[in-house]
Amino acid sequence: MEGRHGTRKIISPGDPFRDWVVSLFDGQVRDPACCLTVSQIRPASHMVCRCTSDGGDLDVVVKFFAEPTGKIREYDPERAMKREYRMLKKAQKAGVPVAQPLAVNRTFKCALVTAYVPGTPLGVHITDCSSLYSRLSAVAGVMRLLHARRSSSYEKAREFSTFHDVLDQVELSQRKRGRFNDLLGAWWHSGDLDRRRGCMIHRDATPANYLFQGEQVTAIDFESAWTRAHPVHDLGVFCAEMKSLFREQYGDPSAAEPYIGHLLREYAGSSAEFEGVVAALPFFMALGYLRTARLDLGEKDQRWLIKEAERCLRRP
Numbered sequence: 001m002e003g004r005h006g007t008r009k010i011i012s013p014g015d016p017f018r019d020w021v022v023s024l025f026d027g028q029v030r031d032p033a034c035c036l037t038v039s040q041i042r043p044a045s046h047m048v049c050r051c052t053s054d055g056g057d058l059d060v061v062v063k064f065f066a067e068p069t070g071k072i073r074e075y076d077p078e079r080a081m082k083r084e085y086r087m088l089k090k091a092q093k094a095g096v097p098v099a100q101p102l103a104v105n106r107t108f109k110c111a112l113v114t115a116y117v118p119g120t121p122l123g124v125h126i127t128d129c130s131s132l133y134s135r136l137s138a139v140a141g142v143m144r145l146l147h148a149r150r151s152s153s154y155e156k157a158r159e160f161s162t163f164h165d166v167l168d169q170v171e172l173s174q175r176k177r178g179r180f181n182d183l184l185g186a187w188w189h190s191g192d193l194d195r196r197r198g199c200m201i202h203r204d205a206t207p208a209n210y211l212f213q214g215e216q217v218t219a220i221d222f223e224s225a226w227t228r229a230h231p232v233h234d235l236g237v238f239c240a241e242m243k244s245l246f247r248e249q250y251g252d253p254s255a256a257e258p259y260i261g262h263l264l265r266e267y268a269g270s271s272a273e274f275e276g277v278v279a280a281l282p283f284f285m286a287l288g289y290l291r292t293a294r295l296d297l298g299e300k301d302q303r304w305l306i307k308e309a310e311r312c313l314r315r316p
Helices: 016-023 077-093 122-127 129-147 157-166 174-191 234-251 253-268 269-292 298-313
Strands: 006-012 036-042 046-053 058-070 099-106 110-116 199-201 210-213 216-219 226-229
Touching: 016 036, 036 210, 058 077, 077 099, 077 110, 077 199, 122 129, 122 174, 122 210, 122 234, 129 199, 129 216, 129 253, 157 174, 157 226, 157 269, 174 298, 234 253, 234 269, 234 298, 253 269, 269 298
Parallel strands: none
Antiparallel strands: 006 036, 036 046, 046 058, 058 110, 099 110, 199 226, 210 216
16 A cells, blocks of 8 residues: 655554554564554545554554544544445455455544555556556456445435535536536436446545555555445546546546546446446546546646536537
């Protein structure tokens, strides 16, 4: 789990947090009296630290839900902590390669402990186009495993509610917001997003949340995961992020299209499923663009993202 590391500090035996973390590895740490080195990992929406023992036989990541660092601060940290732990367990049970969830503890600022995952995020490999196809095949496989965890129902209204929530966070003129509302209405009635059953999704399926060590991939950060969702939600967000990355890296978002096509073909199990994915994809790609447009970007970048989102939503 590579990231930009901030200040490091050493915590010694007798520190309650250190003693609790070491206790999770009872009998597995060669020196139970070891010190822990704590290093902050950035960027992250909460305080996130890597904790390692002197001998290296203890290596974990701790997310402190009661210490938000992003814009969203009005939430129940204990509930969020337990929810991500539960979602990681669900994904793990489905065979999805995830950072192993180890423990939660509300006493220590609502801490979630997971095993440390070495590797680099997929976005780092954008420049290595020769290996990108195989890495995207691996990502498609992970998505299929996760989406195979079916739900008994599907909440289409929640997908649209989320879209409207994201629109609320993007600065749009009243006229443009009205245009988006009309486009969303056409999608609601189109039937392209209808299905009988939903599934589990990551919901923040960005290239940054797929770590590679060699050809092995691990999905991380299940804080936003959902059940009863549309599987193409993850694909759409991921594809929008890919086009944005290629625009940033090469100045040409269309250069991502062969890779996106490969991802979708690897994901779809049949021609009928591929057609269903393609039919729903523009809606969720638009959502992906608007998610990014919420960030503090330059006017030119934000304008491009909003324009692309609107273009995706326009129906033939």
